[in-house]
Amino acid sequence: MPRLNSATDLExxxxxxLNRAKGKRTVSVTNGTDGRARGSxxxxxxxxxxxxxxxxxxxxxxxxxxxxxxxEKEPIVLILPEEICYVEVKPEDVPEIVSTTLAxxxxxxxxxxQDPATEQKITKESEIPFYKPQNRAVLGNNRFIDVESIDDxxxxxxxxxxxxxLFKMTPEEVLNDIKKANLRGRxxxxxxxxxxxxxxxNAPGEIKYVIVNAHExxxxxxxxxxxxxxxxxxxxxxxxxGAYAIGSHDGFIYLRHDSPITIGVVTTALAQAEEYGLLGxxxxxSGFNFSAELHRDIGxxxxxxxxxxxxxxxxxxxxxxxxxxxxxxxGIWQRPxxxxxxxxxxxxxxxxxxxxxxxxxxxxxxxxxxxIISLAxxxxxxxxxxxxxxxxxxxxxxxxxxxxxNGKKLKAVYIxxxxxxxxxxxxxxxxxxxxxxxxxxxxxxAGSTIVMDETNCMVDIARYFLDFLTxxxxxxxxxCREGIFQMLKILNRICxxxxxxxxxxxxxxxxxxxxxxxxxxxxxxxxxxVFSTIRYFRDEYDAHVKKKRCPAGVCKMLSAVEKS
Amino acid sequence: xxxxxxxxxxxxxxxTVEQAALLAQLQEAFDSTTKTEVLLRGLELLAKSNTxxxxxxxxxxxxDQEVTAQPTTSLELARLEAEVRQYSxxxxxxxxxxxxxIRQVVEEISKTDKILxxxxxxxxxxxxxxxxxxxxxxxxxxxxxxxxxxxxGVPLSQIYHIATFYKAFSLMPKGRHPVSVCxxxxxxxxxxxxxxxxxxxxxxxxxxxxxxxxxFSLDTENCPGCCALGPVMVVNxxxxxxxxxxxxxxxxxxxx
Numbered sequence: 037m038p039r040l041n042s043a044t045d046l047e048x049x050x051x052x053x054l055n056r057a058k059g060k061r062t063v064s065v066t067n068g069t070d071g072r073a074r075g076s077x078x079x080x081x082x083x084x085x086x087x088x089x090x091x092x093x094x095x096x097x098x099x100x101x102x103x104x105x106x107x108e109k110e111p112i113v114l115i116l117p118e119e120i121c122y123v124e125v126k127p128e129d130v131p132e133i134v135s136t137t138l139a140x141x142x143x144x145x146x147x148x149x150q151d152p153a154t155e156q157k158i159t160k161e162s163e164i165p166f167y168k169p170q171n172r173a174v175l176g177n178n179r180f181i182d183v184e185s186i187d188d189x190x191x192x193x194x195x196x197x198x199x200x201x202l203f204k205m206t207p208e209e210v211l212n213d214i215k216k217a218n219l220r221g222r223x224x225x226x227x228x229x230x231x232x233x234x235x236x237x238n239a240p241g242e243i244k245y246v247i248v249n250a251h252e253x254x255x256x257x258x259x260x261x262x263x264x265x266x267x268x269x270x271x272x273x274x275x276x277x278g279a280y281a282i283g284s285h286d287g288f289i290y291l292r293h294d295s296p297i298t299i300g301v302v303t304t305a306l307a308q309a310e311e312y313g314l315l316g317x318x319x320x321x322s323g324f325n326f327s328a329e330l331h332r333d334i335g336x337x338x339x340x341x342x343x344x345x346x347x348x349x350x351x352x353x354x355x356x357x358x359x360x361x362x363x364x365x366x367g368i369w370q371r372p373x374x375x376x377x378x379x380x381x382x383x384x385x386x387x388x389x390x391x392x393x394x395x396x397x398x399x400x401x402x403x404x405x406x407x408i409i410s411l412a413x414x415x416x417x418x419x420x421x422x423x424x425x426x427x428x429x430x431x432x433x434x435x436x437x438x439x440x441x442n443g444k445k446l447k448a449v450y451i452x453x454x455x456x457x458x459x460x461x462x463x464x465x466x467x468x469x470x471x472x473x474x475x476x477x478x479x480x481x482a483g484s485t486i487v488m489d490e491t492n493c494m495v496d497i498a499r500y501f502l503d504f505l506t507x508x509x510x511x512x513x514x515x516c517r518e519g520i521f522q523m524l525k526i527l528n529r530i531c532x533x534x535x536x537x538x539x540x541x542x543x544x545x546x547x548x549x550x551x552x553x554x555x556x557x558x559x560x561x562x563x564x565x566v567f568s569t570i571r572y573f574r575d576e577y578d579a580h581v582k583k584k585r586c587p588a589g590v591c592k593m594l595s596a597v598e599k600s
Numbered sequence: 601x602x603x604x605x606x607x608x609x610x611x612x613x614x615x616t617v618e619q620a621a622l623l624a625q626l627q628e629a630f631d632s633t634t635k636t637e638v639l640l641r642g643l644e645l646l647a648k649s650n651t652x653x654x655x656x657x658x659x660x661x662x663x664d665q666e667v668t669a670q671p672t673t674s675l676e677l678a679r680l681e682a683e684v685r686q687y688s689x690x691x692x693x694x695x696x697x698x699x700x701x702i703r704q705v706v707e708e709i710s711k712t713d714k715i716l717x718x719x720x721x722x723x724x725x726x727x728x729x730x731x732x733x734x735x736x737x738x739x740x741x742x743x744x745x746x747x748x749x750x751x752x753g754v755p756l757s758q759i760y761h762i763a764t765f766y767k768a769f770s771l772m773p774k775g776r777h778p779v780s781v782c783x784x785x786x787x788x789x790x791x792x793x794x795x796x797x798x799x800x801x802x803x804x805x806x807x808x809x810x811x812x813x814x815x816f817s818l819d820t821e822n823c824p825g826c827c828a829l830g831p832v833m834v835v836n837x838x839x840x841x842x843x844x845x846x847x848x849x850x851x852x853x854x855x856x
Contacts, residue, residue, distance in 0.1 A: 070826040073839035107828035255784025255823035293731050295825065333727055334768040351724035353765045412786035412827035419828065450785065486785050500788050504822065
């Protein structure tokens with residue numbers, strides 16, 4: 037494929053791709069992490085073989101796509117343009133789908149999604165209750181894109197935002213748009229991306245760096261992975277636009293080594309973009325140079341912290357440093373470095389293309405746009421969802437998530453991973469909003485949501501998260517290394533039925549010190565699980581300490597004592 | 601003539617007191633100059649006749665060339681011969697072993713060199729290089745680390761800092777079939793600790809350990825990103841959703 041040397045070249049290519057695809061049906065098979073674990077590879081092979089066999093090769097294209105979001109029902113097969121959605125498909129079902137739906141245009145009834153509430157079969161994807169309340173501005177394109185094909189992304193209007201920024205806007209205008217849109221960092225802090233960009237832009241120094249933070253060390257979170265795996269070019273396009281606004285010519289995509297599929301997809305995406313002239317020297321003939329490099333790292337939890345991540349890119353162990361001077365001014369090799377999360381970057385092309393008004397039209401006063409949230413734990417529809425900011429948690433769990441399985445009662449929702457906090461059932465009407473959830477003691481973090489029912493013990497959950505954090509702390513500063521460890525010791529004691537009077541107060545005291553004196557956000561927010569579980573579930577702590585009883589029957593020692 | 605030593609040594613091999621005495625007597629009897637010749641002559645005589653006289657008889661033998669040896673001497677000689685063979689075997693084995701070790705080190709270094717050349721000797725790629733070595737060997741051999749340290753000009757202590765900092769690196773060989781159980785929060789609330797107990801029961805090793813036959817190693821991880829399947833066990837990169845003890849046994853048996 038020749039290099040694209042102007043915006044017109046890009047438009048021409050887009051028309052060409054669209055013409056090629058005209059009148060063709062598309063079979064899009066989810067092939068993300070969950071899908072693969074459930075045999076989606078075999079389904080894709082079966083489709084290719086069967087379509088060949090039935091002589092439909094010229095009329096149907098098979099796409100191996102990233103996650104569509106509905107993990108619980110994967111593998112999902114979506115027939116486009118009719119949007120017929122088959123769930124939990126097996127390789128044996130493929131011949132029937134090909135002969136009935138693809139050849140004759142009829143629907144295979146038994147593979148459709150059945151609404152558990154009304155027992156109705158639903159044909160169209162958009163009408164499934166799981167998808168209906170969502171607004172999949174960022175994630176939605178996943179289902180149309182074969183993960184290895186840049187053409188699919190271009191066909192959907194990909195890289196037009198880059199062309200617009202490069203040829204019709206100055207870097208200042210791009211920056212102003214992002215500032216006006218009030219795009220806040222999706223990685224956890226919720227810091228306005230525009231302000232961060234501006235600091236890096238204005239920082240002294242010729243060489244500046246931009247980074248995509250795709251670390252995602254949080255257990256129970258799979259947003260960034262799904263986005264990067266499903267639609268890598270949207271992130272890349274955002275990165276290039278950001279680099280243009282900031283005045284950077286080198287970028288890094290920071291990825292964890294343990295997702296080889298994602299690494300493969302991103303490597304391919306980078307190579308394709310370079311081939312088309314969308315990356316490298318003289319992008320689209322505009323004179324702007326930018327190259328991006330994949331940085332594959334191991335990443336323990338603390339590596340997601342910006343200064344630790346940058347130390348890791350330099351080749352040292354990921355230990356955070358005091359941030360009297362922000363990384364935006366002095367980051368990798370003491371040069372100004374702007375770091376944003378995958379989801380934040382993916383929002384950039386949308387804002388440039390659709391405009392600031394479109395973006396600010398979604399969401400609440402302080403939090404604009406949509407948020408990708410991973411729903412996991414004891415919930416019927418485990419999956420990846422994207423909702424406008426401001427949707428209540430109740431809607432999230434009952435309308436989209438389909439409620440709690442096995443007729444159990446919801447006890448709490450744990451938001452934001454190990455550094456987040458819990459929201460009890462009584463506060464479920466809180467909206468998904470950076471500030472409101474922060475005040476409730478459960479910062480949204482990157483957006484992982486773990487639903488807990490009555491069989492989960494909140495003391496055990498706090499203990500679990502601290503156990504996780506003691507292993508993930510880098511050990512550089514004492515309040516974090518020792519504080520979390522001592523808190524864990526006390527929690528272990530409580531869970532084993534040896535809790536003492538005053539332990540809860542002691543926990544609160546150590547939490548306070550760790551919060552105030554730790555070097556980085558990991559130590560400062562590590563006591564969050566303890567704080568928030570004590571705040572909302574003090575009665576459970578009391579039962580453990582005073583009555584030596586675990587109300588949920590989770591803590592092993594206690595249950596044994598109780599029975600004997 | 602061989603010098604008289606306090607610790608008698610015969611072509612590099614330690615001898616018992618009786619054997620040494622026998623040897624000395626043989627040397628005297630044959631009036632030979634070297635130890636090897638003594639042995640060869642002895643063996644020669646042994647071949648001529650199965651019955652050699654005792655040492656006094658041998659002395660007589662050297663005088664009149666008549667062979668009337670006692671069975672005990674022949675046994676002693678046979679034992680000596682066997683021990684010489686054993687000794688030469690040991691020498692050969694040690695040689696092979698050393699060669700094996702050398703070959704292994706050379707292999708490791710050439711593999712490491714390939715990896716190093718991929719990154720063009722860039723010391724900021726240290727973590728990537730170590731990751732590649734880990735992927736290649738399933739662990740980080742010490743020789744490879746020393747080589748990396750010399751090639752990149754990074755102190756070995758700094759390499760060990762990184763190698764011990766991450767759980768993903770192992771300074772011990774891992775089992776052929778890595779088994780891991782997700783302990784992420786979503787799996788935790790769905791009963792990951794119970795699954796881990798089951799796996800421990802079947803494999804009879806704890807997280808971080810390797811089975812005695814080097815076939816399996818058990819680890820815990822935090823979220824491979826398929827929460828809908830939780831709790832998850834991962835064996836050889838294959839995901840198993842909440843397997844029962846019976847299913848775990850089947851999966852493990854299938855690996856063998």
